[in-house]
Amino acid sequence: MARRALITGITGQDGSYLAEHLLAQGYEVWGLVRGQANPRVSNVRELLRDVRLVRGDLLDQGSLISAVEKVHPDEVYNLGAISFVPMSWEQAELTAEVTGMGVLRMLEAIRVCSGISSSRTADRSGQIRFYQASSSEMFGQVRETPQNERTPFHPRSPYGVAKAYGHFLTQNYRESYGMFAVSGILFNHESPRRGAEFVTRKVSLGVARIRLGLAGELRLGNLEARRDWGYAGDYVRAMHLMLQADAPEDYVIGTGRTHSVRELVEAAFTAAGLNWEDYVVADQSLHRPAEVDLLCADPKKARANLGWDPGVSFEELVAMMVEADTRLLAAGPDPAQATSWP
Ligand code: NAP
Ligand code: G4F
Numbered sequence: 001m002a003r004r005a006l007i008t009g010i011t012g013q014d015g016s017y018l019a020e021h022l023l024a025q026g027y028e029v030w031g032l033v034r035g036q037a038n039p040r041v042s043n044v045r046e047l048l049r050d051v052r053l054v055r056g057d058l059l060d061q062g063s064l065i066s067a068v069e070k071v072h073p074d075e076v077y078n079l080g081a082i083s084f085v086p087m088s089w090e091q092a093e094l095t096a097e098v099t100g101m102g103v104l105r106m107l108e109a110i111r112v113c114s115g116i117s118s119s120r121t122a123d124r125s126g127q128i129r130f131y132q133a134s135s136s137e138m139f140g141q142v143r144e145t146p147q148n149e150r151t152p153f154h155p156r157s158p159y160g161v162a163k164a165y166g167h168f169l170t171q172n173y174r175e176s177y178g179m180f181a182v183s184g185i186l187f188n189h190e191s192p193r194r195g196a197e198f199v200t201r202k203v204s205l206g207v208a209r210i211r212l213g214l215a216g217e218l219r220l221g222n223l224e225a226r227r228d229w230g231y232a233g234d235y236v237r238a239m240h241l242m243l244q245a246d247a248p249e250d251y252v253i254g255t256g257r258t259h260s261v262r263e264l265v266e267a268a269f270t271a272a273g274l275n276w277e278d279y280v281v282a283d284q285s286l287h288r289p290a291e292v293d294l295l296c297a298d299p300k301k302a303r304a305n306l307g308w309d310p311g312v313s314f315e316e317l318v319a320m321m322v323e324a325d326t327r328l329l330a331a332g333p334d335p336a337q338a339t340s341w342p
Contacts, residue, residue, distance in 0.1 A: 254297020
């Protein structure tokens with residue numbers, strides 16, 4: 001019988017790539033969708049035809065218990081979150097509820113549906129395996145570079161704090177109940193399906209608009225921040241590998257290379273044959289109340305234990321996104337309405 005996976009955050013970037021990856025591995029894939037008329041659900045129906053949908057919300061404990069009871073998953077991937085860092089200052093309480101407490105509700109749904117009592121069980125056979133989408137934002141003001149699984153956390157946003165809660169809770173359920181519950185500490189990963197609010201996609205859409213004569217400038221915030229950017233399609237493979245391991249352990253996933261936003265911008269404009277300095281406008285209002293200046297992964301443990309390596313380089317990723325957005329906007333949709341789905 002096919003293994004069953006339940007994915008929260010199926011309408012997001014990672015949910016789509018993970019669903020495709022698991023379907024290709026022969027899984028029966030279920031996606032949790034929320035809301036009465038969520039417009040992104042029709043995208044999933046159209047683009048991920050083989051994914052089955054179940055209603056539920058990370059804010060609603062009962063709905064998660066019902067979803068787990070209905071699907072009977074072998075694996076649960078908790079990707080649902082408020083994931084845009086600036087929004088977490090504007091809606092800090094909601095971020096805590098969805099991105100932080102949502103992890104507790106999902107773990108409780110699994111615990112209750114699996115009949116796990118308060119006593120620790122050593123036998124993990126037949127258990128539902130749980131993946132939590134932790135984030136390099138937890139490292140925040142970094143204590144060392146590169147960052148590995150033992151680097152202390154110092155989150156710099158309500159989002160980073162909520163992720164740290166979910167991370168420690170996942171570890172706690174593993175230690176308290178013997179659950180197969182793990183976190184992937186993923187560094188920034190991008191693709192043509194990335195939300196338009198994140199900097200890589202904002203840049204690739206901006207370059208495409210300028211290239212096609214649809215815009216004359218691109219306004220950006222802090223150009224000096226550095227990130228370890230990889231390709232989302234590579235990172236979902238790591239999520240799956242973590243749940244196939246013999247023992248439940250947390251892993252850092254990233255490329256081990258870091259680039260500034262300025263370098264990203266330069267690479268994207270160069271890919272389109274343009275000079276970035278002619279178009280980019282620095283906008284102080286786009287700076288954050290507290291910035292994460294530098295992120296760079298040390299993915300040695302994932303390479304050694306999981307055999308995971310990123311396939312797509314930074315330069316290939318940037319060129320891929322610029323080309324995809326140029327095609328998308330040239331094909332006709334109103335650029336202002338361009339969504340994160342190609
Ligand atoms: P994304 O595109 O922003 O997707 C977020 C997903 O969360 C959406 O499907 C959204 O669904 C769902 N969601 C929001 N509120 C919800 C709620 N109350 N109940 C259930 N689902 C809810 O994020 P992503 O880039 O795919 O990232 C996936 C996960 O990895 C997130 O947890 C993110 O924080 C984490 N992460 C991402 C990165 C990265 O670089 N991409 C790095 C580290 C960690 P709706 O359509 O219903 O809004
Ligand atoms: O693309 P970003 O918005 O991503 P950020 O804040 O690093 O968060 C992403 O990665 C995390 C993993 O480290 C995830 F957990 C999280 O869910 C999300 O996926 O911003 C990247 C950098 C920041 O330093 C920001 O200040 O780009 C800088 N930046 C400069 N100008 C900008 C802009 N960011 C955005 N979004 N828009 C700008 O105009």
